Each structure stands twice: as structure tokens, then as C-alpha cells.
Amino acid sequence: MSYQIAVLAGDGIGPEVMAEARKVLSAVEARFSLDIEYSEYDVGGAAIDNHGCPLPEATLKGCEAADAILFGSVGGPKWEHLPPNDQPERGALLPLRGHFELFCNIRPAKLHSGLEHMSPLRSDISSQGFDVLCVRELTGGIYFGKPKGRQGEGEEEEAFDTMRYSRKEIRRIAKIAFEAAQGRRKKVTSVDKANVLACSVLWREVVEEVAKDFPDVELEHIYIDNATMQLLRRPFDFDVMLCSNLFGDIISDEIAMLTGSMGLLSSVSLNSDGFGLYEPAGGSAPDIAGQGIANPVAQILSAALLLRHSLKLEAAATAIETAVAQALGDGYLTGELLPASERANAKSTSEMGDYIAQAV
Amino acid sequence: MSYQIAVLAGDGIGPEVMAEARKVLSAVEARFSLDIEYSEYDVGGAAIDNHGCPLPEATLKGCEAADAILFGSVGGPKWEHLPPNDQPERGALLPLRGHFELFCNIRPAKLHSGLEHMSPLRSDISSQGFDVLCVRELTGGIYFGKPKGRQGEGEEEEAFDTMRYSRKEIRRIAKIAFEAAQGRRKKVTSVDKANVLACSVLWREVVEEVAKDFPDVELEHIYIDNATMQLLRRPFDFDVMLCSNLFGDIISDEIAMLTGSMGLLSSVSLNSDGFGLYEPAGGSAPDIAGQGIANPVAQILSAALLLRHSLKLEAAATAIETAVAQALGDGYLTGELLPASERANAKSTSEMGDYIAQAV
Ligand SMILES: CC(C)[C@H](C(=O)O)[C@@H](O)C(=O)O
Ligand SMILES: CC(C)[C@H](C(=O)O)[C@@H](O)C(=O)O
Numbered sequence: 001m002s003y004q005i006a007v008l009a010g011d012g013i014g015p016e017v018m019a020e021a022r023k024v025l026s027a028v029e030a031r032f033s034l035d036i037e038y039s040e041y042d043v044g045g046a047a048i049d050n051h052g053c054p055l056p057e058a059t060l061k062g063c064e065a066a067d068a069i070l071f072g073s074v075g076g077p078k079w080e081h082l083p084p085n086d087q088p089e090r091g092a093l094l095p096l097r098g099h100f101e102l103f104c105n106i107r108p109a110k111l112h113s114g115l116e117h118m119s120p121l122r123s124d125i126s127s128q129g130f131d132v133l134c135v136r137e138l139t140g141g142i143y144f145g146k147p148k149g150r151q152g153e154g155e156e157e158e159a160f161d162t163m164r165y166s167r168k169e170i171r172r173i174a175k176i177a178f179e180a181a182q183g184r185r186k187k188v189t190s191v192d193k194a195n196v197l198a199c200s201v202l203w204r205e206v207v208e209e210v211a212k213d214f215p216d217v218e219l220e221h222i223y224i225d226n227a228t229m230q231l232l233r234r235p236f237d238f239d240v241m242l243c244s245n246l247f248g249d250i251i252s253d254e255i256a257m258l259t260g261s262m263g264l265l266s267s268v269s270l271n272s273d274g275f276g277l278y279e280p281a282g283g284s285a286p287d288i289a290g291q292g293i294a295n296p297v298a299q300i301l302s303a304a305l306l307l308r309h310s311l312k313l314e315a316a317a318t319a320i321e322t323a324v325a326q327a328l329g330d331g332y333l334t335g336e337l338l339p340a341s342e343r344a345n346a347k348s349t350s351e352m353g354d355y356i357a358q359a360v
Numbered sequence: 361m362s363y364q365i366a367v368l369a370g371d372g373i374g375p376e377v378m379a380e381a382r383k384v385l386s387a388v389e390a391r392f393s394l395d396i397e398y399s400e401y402d403v404g405g406a407a408i409d410n411h412g413c414p415l416p417e418a419t420l421k422g423c424e425a426a427d428a429i430l431f432g433s434v435g436g437p438k439w440e441h442l443p444p445n446d447q448p449e450r451g452a453l454l455p456l457r458g459h460f461e462l463f464c465n466i467r468p469a470k471l472h473s474g475l476e477h478m479s480p481l482r483s484d485i486s487s488q489g490f491d492v493l494c495v496r497e498l499t500g501g502i503y504f505g506k507p508k509g510r511q512g513e514g515e516e517e518e519a520f521d522t523m524r525y526s527r528k529e530i531r532r533i534a535k536i537a538f539e540a541a542q543g544r545r546k547k548v549t550s551v552d553k554a555n556v557l558a559c560s561v562l563w564r565e566v567v568e569e570v571a572k573d574f575p576d577v578e579l580e581h582i583y584i585d586n587a588t589m590q591l592l593r594r595p596f597d598f599d600v601m602l603c604s605n606l607f608g609d610i611i612s613d614e615i616a617m618l619t620g621s622m623g624l625l626s627s628v629s630l631n632s633d634g635f636g637l638y639e640p641a642g643g644s645a646p647d648i649a650g651q652g653i654a655n656p657v658a659q660i661l662s663a664a665l666l667l668r669h670s671l672k673l674e675a676a677a678t679a680i681e682t683a684v685a686q687a688l689g690d691g692y693l694t695g696e697l698l699p700a701s702e703r704a705n706a707k708s709t710s711e712m713g714d715y716i717a718q719a720v
Contacts, residue, residue, distance in 0.1 A: 087555065122486075125480055148557075158562070164519070193609075228617075254588045257588075
């Protein structure tokens, strides 16, 4: 069996960390005698520079031909002056999500034991640990709802966006959240703003319906404003958080920051055929790009998730995750995860990749 | 000169903390020889029980006749089964905001010195303190935008909400943020999602225009997802945060929780005539209602803000704030602000009110 992966490294630290993920994938291929082919395509700022647009036709075609997309990160100061529609993040990520109908975004955020001090939370809170999975709807809501635009003139000119959700859209993402909860601590917290939004009222209705098929899973509803607060006080009380597109954008970033170690977190965006886009949760970090100090773990773990979810290579995925756990357990860490006094022991991007590839 | 205040105590701890605010107002009246008349009206759950709706006509008329509204809090488990539109929070607060065009919501969140341990943030972050003012647009955006509703049938049935902002609406709230910043640390952080929302693109444009009239104020833009994160890492870097209705709902709650002492925070909602609604930032806290342990400080400080902003009684407002600062400085605190080991020294709701009234 042979597999095709479209590799979209992108901007900033993207290419550096992608190189390490490739190293680890090679090690996995050797160990499990896999036949994986990689095709690299420009995306984001790099694509703007080389082809004039953040998601060239060739890149899209390449992704269509592949079994999954391994994505790095896009964006940087160089392209920030462009109109929003043409910028790397929006111009690449949103069309990719829309084109492949990647409606399901999954972002785990777990406080790694030994790294509790990285969390910005008070030590008596972070010492209790937490392990939250954000399940975010990714192709609906106010991101894609029509109409969206401007009308009128002078001071009366107004802009408008439409938040829109159908029962069908809500049901398919809710199911995924409940299924995920069954394999975890059996609790779903559905985040909405049902005291203001018509979409949230429908959201609640459908989520309640779906819950009936999962009697073993506890369901609670929480308003987005309250969710943002409760995560600060008692993150350990949450298991799976089910969110619409906009609220999931906020919650998944909040929980990522609560771990304090974004360089370890990756994210999966899937469609209903199991085709997916796999990327680190952090951004392109232009400030540290090119210095060989970026943490490649999130990108490496993205590769593991790709093997698991799109290629169904569970053993290979686990091998990578075990190797990563070993590296972290051995105190093999990049600088941002170390207290200032221990930075001298920081490992470089490529040292991390070598070590993890070796461990595989 | 005589003044009229409409008093809407509401549900849960509302009536208890309102009683203390009234005590303190009486003390201020005596000291400054003021002539303030109070008219009490039902609102929220109490109004549903007594009149069948959360904002009865009599309450609205009473507010119209007054110079300002002193609001307690509304809501509780008793009314949670009602359809969203009829629930106390939504059915009272949103119509009041709309009816009086209270477009400007101001919520200060400051870490009080001596209470840093209350913050859920890591001590090396909270020890640096922070003082953030959230200026939130309150009568536009996705809260009030039309159309809002449902259409279609079966699994295709969908709900929709419209986010809508005009230049005029953005300009008037932006001006207030910049004016506020001039009296503070001269920095405005405008929160948006301009990489996705048409409303946010217009928001940015107008905020940039307004900024030209305030050359002494620094302006930065931040995406809502990133704002939620950066507040956790470096809250001290923010001064005034300028937000649309929905994003302000989230940010103002997040910064309130970051102080860890919601019982000290109040909020002002103003229209362009200086008419306003003043309320504590916390909710009706039904779990502790009736026990005499709720912190009345936020309600008392709401009264001070009312005196300042709507009645233009600066000296009287300052007298209350000084008295509150004295109480807190003397370690005169309700239980939730004390470490478990010192709870025996906790002051009751009425002891707090007495002490502050006395100090005035
Ligand atoms: C870049 C942006 C459009 C995107 C989003 O808002 O979805 C990003 O914040 C994310 O979460 O992947
Ligand atoms: C009760 C609710 C409608 C309200 C809002 O979302 O504005 C509340 O959360 C607030 O912030 O005052």
C-alpha cells in the first residue's frame, strides 16, 4: 500500500519544523516498511511571493491528489499590509477548509506533567492538571455565512456578516464531540450564546437531540463568556468542549495558551471521508524563524495524527507519540519550555527532530 | 437640585447588595446635603413572578422618568426553563439597553493591591498587576442585527443571526475609548476578527480614522482569539480595550475573572445624553443568595459611578470610592476574598455596608 501526503510548509518557522517532521516520518517509514510519497507545494506568504496568491491552483490540485495535507504555518509581517482577503492565513486556510469541507476541527490541550510551570495559571490550579479537547465546527457559522459585505454611504455605510447554522451541520459536529467523549471522561460541554443568538438556540436543541443517543455521556451547556471565565478557574472540570466556528476559534486558543506550551499542540481538520489537514496549533512565529530554535514537536505530532486519522496507520502514529513522550520525559526540550536558568541546556530544532527520529 | 434614581434590585443577591448600596447612598446624601429620590421597580425573575414578564411597562416608564438606573442582577435556576427570549437576563437587559440606546458599556478590571492572590494567574504574572478598561459597544453588532431567525424544514432547517455595524456606530464608541485612554496610560487595543469578518474590516478602518484625532494615544489591533490568549500572559500590557458587542462580552468577562474578585467590579452602560444603567459585573449568584455573605462592594461602586457619570456629583462619587478603598485597605473583606484559613474574619454583606457608610 502506498500513500500520498501533500506537504505545505508555508512561512516563518513552517519549513524548519516541517523538515523535522519529515525526518521522523522517514524513521517511521523505515521501521514499519511504509511507502509514503511526499509532494511539496507553496502556500501562504511563500505562495504570494512565488505565484501572486496564497493558495495557487497547483497547490489545491496537489492536495486533491493526496491522501492528506501536512500543513506548517502561514503569515508574517511581510504580508500584513495586504487586504484581509489576500493575506496568507485567511487566503490559504479558509479556502482549504471550504474546498475540502473540513468541517471538523479537533484541538487537544493537555497540561503535560512536568510542564505545569509553563501554564500562566496559578500553581494551585495548574497543579491539578487538565486535559481538554476542543471540537470546533470549521466550515459554517459566521466564517462562511452569506450575505457578507458592505452597503450604504458616508457615515451610514455599514458592514454585515451572517452567522448561519443548519440542523445537519450542527448534528454532524455534535456527534463527533460525543463520540470523542466516549473515549475520554464522558463529558461534553457545549459552548454557545443561546441568550442572544438564534443560531445558538438551534445549536442547543440539536445538541440535546444528539445527546439522547449517548446516554453514557454527560452534557452541559455554557455561555461563551462564562466558558472563557470558568476555564481560568477550573480547567480540570472540562473534558470535550463542543463549539461553533467562531467560539471554537476563541476557546481552542484559550486552552492552548492555558497549557503554556503551544509548541507541543497540534490540530486536525477533517471532512466526512477522513481526508484531513494537520497542522501545529501555534503560528508561523516570524520572530524566531530561521534561528533553529523553534519547537518541532507540534509539527511532528501533526504527522502522527495524520498517520492515525487519514492513513489509518495506528501503530506508526503511536510510535511517534511514544518517541515524543520519551524526548519530553528525558527533559529533551527546546528553550521556550525551560526556565531562564536552564536555557543553556536547550535543544535546537534539529536536535529535537534527530532525537525523536532516533527514538522511533 | 433634586435627583431621581430608578432602583431595579432584581434577583438572587441583587436585593441584599442593593440594600447596602442604599445605606451608603443615604450616608452620602447626609454628608453632601443631596436630595435623591428612589423608586423601586421589579425586574428579571422577580418581575416574571409578579407581572409575567421580565421588564414590565411600569418598570420601563419608571426608568424613563429617572435620571439613572441602579441595577442589581437578574436570573436564577427558577427561570432557566423559559424560552431564551423570556428569560430574566435576556428579557430585561437587552430591551433596557436597546430602549435607552445605552451604546457604551465601560467595565474596569483592576487587580487591587493586596488581592493579587485572588487572580487565577501565576504569581509572577499577577504580581505585576494590571488595570484594563474594557469599552464595549452595547447596542449593535450581532446582538441586535436584523435579520435574525429560522427558516427551512427538517435537517435543512437553519438559524441565522446578522452582525451589523455602521461607521457611525463604530465611530461613537471608538471616540469614547480614545478619550478614556487619554485619561489613563494612552493606549487603545482594538479587538476584532478582521481576518474573517466584514464588520471587523470596517471596524478597523473607522478606528484608524478616529485615532488620527488622538495623536497622543497609541493604537494597536488584535484578533479576538489572540486577545483572549495575550491577556493570560501579559495582562499588564493592556490599557483600554475597544470591543464590539460580542467580543466585549467575552473580553470583559475574561478580565473580570483575571482579577479573581468579581465582587468588586461594576459596569456602566451609557447613552449619548449621559443617562445610564449601573450594575455590578457579577451575576445574581443564586447559590449564595439570602445568606448575607454576598459582597456588596460592586453594587456600592455602581452607585458611585452613577453619581459621577449621570448625576455629575464628582465629590460624592469620590467619597464612596475612598470609603470602599479604606474598607478594603483595612482588610474589611467578605469571605470569598479571604484565604480559607482566614474565613473566620469574613464580614457579612451588611457589615460591609455599615462600615463603608460609616466611612463616608
Ligand atoms: C487565520 C484564521 C482565519 C484562523 C481562524 O480564525 O479560524 C485561525 O485563527 C485558526 O484558528 O485557525
Ligand atoms: C445576559 C446577557 C444577554 C449579557 C450580554 O451578553 O451582554 C451579559 O452577559 C452581559 O455581559 O451583560
